[in-house]
Amino acid sequence: MGHFKKIYSDYKHQVYFFVRKYISGQEDIEDVVQEIFVHLWKHHTQLQKSEHPEAVIFRTAKQEIANFYRKNKMIFSSDPDIISGLEERDEESDTIWKEENLSKIERLLSELPTQNKEFLLRNKLENVSYLKIAEENNMSKTAVEKRINKALAYIRSNLSLF
Structure with missing residues (x-):
């Protein structure tokens, strides 16, 4: 439990801003962030064993963002130019x-x-x-x-x- 609390307090803001890059509505952002941490909680024993928890956290975030688009039947662009542009912007802002x-x-x-x-x-x-x-x-x-x-x-x- 303590390990998960530390993960939550250390990454809650980073995860929020990461999700905000891909989703616009405030309620939707909060819902997706909550789903991310629910998923991480369900698998916190594996997260605790991970040498790179940040990688697991942001991989989970990407999956939950994709789930959000799937649930809402939105198409998350697979255009390579858009994706590389997003990745470049992510790297710059990071x-x-x-x-x-x-x-x-x-x-x-x-x-x-x-x-x-x-x-x-x-x-x-x-x-x-x-x-x-x-x-x-x-x-x-x-x-x-x-x-x-x-x-x-x-x-x-x-x-x-x-």
Whole structure:
């Protein structure tokens, strides 16, 4: 349950904006997003085992968008020019979104206490375990875990304010 909550909180906005690229009505968008997360919930054990949950999430989103068009007997264009145009626009908007968020995250990281930032970066970027960081800094594993979680919570909460 906790893993699914994390997936939901981490991806709900990305999935919403992804769906909004293909579907226009607000209610329809919300319905499709809900269907995506219902599908992910039904298969959350497989999602938890996946090394690339983002790929699974967006593959599911594409399937649910196609289901939406099928249910409403709409034709989702198979014209190669339109599809490649959509893919290019997706890549451009994804790149812009990632660059904007990366700069926001870098700014938020600079606001963290030095040790919390160091622990977070070592754990997430260098894959150093809590235990190893704790041993190197003569601290308990729980203290390191709390510092890292506090740093992550700060970034998550402030990232949405931009």
